[in-house]
Ligand code: SF4
């Protein structure tokens with residue numbers, strides 16, 4: 001008799017009395033992120049990690065993600081402090097063939113580590129909180145930009161920054177613009193185009209507002225040249241430096257305002273565009289991964305990087321093909337967060353068709369600064385080791401001007417080579433606006 005023909009003793013009438021067996025007594029408290037069990041230990045993430053490549057003490061993304069969450073099944077295992085050495089470049093997300101949500105796990109682990117294990121009066125915590133809340137500092141500094149810039153340039157400011165806050169003396173402090181982007185936009189009377197059928201809401205982020213308003217101005221002029229009415233809603237920091245420093249409460253506070261205010265523009269038919277690829281990354285990926293806020297998914301779906309939006313909705317290639325600029329060469333670096341959004345070849349391929357411009361990709365390496373990461377003295381050396389390949393390729397590229405979409409990558413490119421750095425939107429403005 002086959003097994004299938006065996007009579008069964010199983011009595012289906014008793015099924016309602018079944019009591020589940022409690023295999024893991026602490027399973028209700030277990031904080032195992034969904035997706036941890038999808039990891040099949042291929043180590044692709046580890047080989048893509050720029051920090052693990054130069055810092056032999058960093059255990060890499062596989063440990064920070066799935067392994068750490070599995071270990072946390074045991075109640076006595078805390079988040080490892082090495083999570084603070086992850087720069088949040090998010091390259092590991094892209095490398096994983098099994099869609100393990102690595103950066104989401106890292107962000108959650110970092111938030112838990114900072115909340116539960118970091119001394120809130122320590123120099124490291126205070127320094128990280130200050131760096132994460134750059135917008136607050138910048139809004140104060142830019143009220144008196146000339147005086148702020150004078151003090152930022154003084155050697156004593158840098159020495160005090162190193163001694164008191166643990167910031168590297170080697171870096172030059174960012175300079176504030178004498179007029180913020182928002183002040184400029186208000187002074188010109190808002191958008192020069194009125195078009196209820198073609199509206200975009202611009203998320204300028206902190207750096208374009210306080211430090212490089214020329215990027216925001218270029219963005220406005222380019223979009224107006226394609227017939228768009230540009231709206232500039234109220235907004236806070238995207239939260240990117242907060243995620244990277246485990247300040248998830250601060251990030252949520254900012255995200256709530258951004259989702260609400262940008263949501264109003266979306267309800268009126270606008271799409272959201274960003275000139276900084278880390279800002280678009282936060283709105284698209286990190287917000288829905290980390291925060292349960294009404295409207296967060298819609299914001300994620302309706303957010304674009306600025307040139308990406310034009311590439312999709314307008315004949316950007318055609319406009320570029322018909323244009324011409326004065327001869328100039330750029331060494332282009334694709335930020336890690338642009339890479340994560342599939343935008344790493346965008347600028348090079350678009351400008352290939354622009355008469356007069358020569359844009360050379362300087363390779364796949366990370367710039368090493370990763371937002372606030374390279375602004376910490378204990379991470380400065382790692383940051384520069386990671387950036388070395390990019391500096392070298394920039395120096396071998398034609399010309400002495402760099403190009404990138406990310407403001408902190410721009411700082412690192414300038415720091416490592418001395419080159420002036422421009423945003424692709426500035427070249428696009430020259431070509432089409
Ligand atoms: S986010 Fe970047 S630094 Fe962090 S583990 Fe992933 S690849 Fe490494």
Ligand code: SF4
Nearest residue numbers: 039040042043045096
């Ligand atoms: S790349 Fe993905 S599957 Fe491979 S080890 Fe890393 S997390 Fe696991």
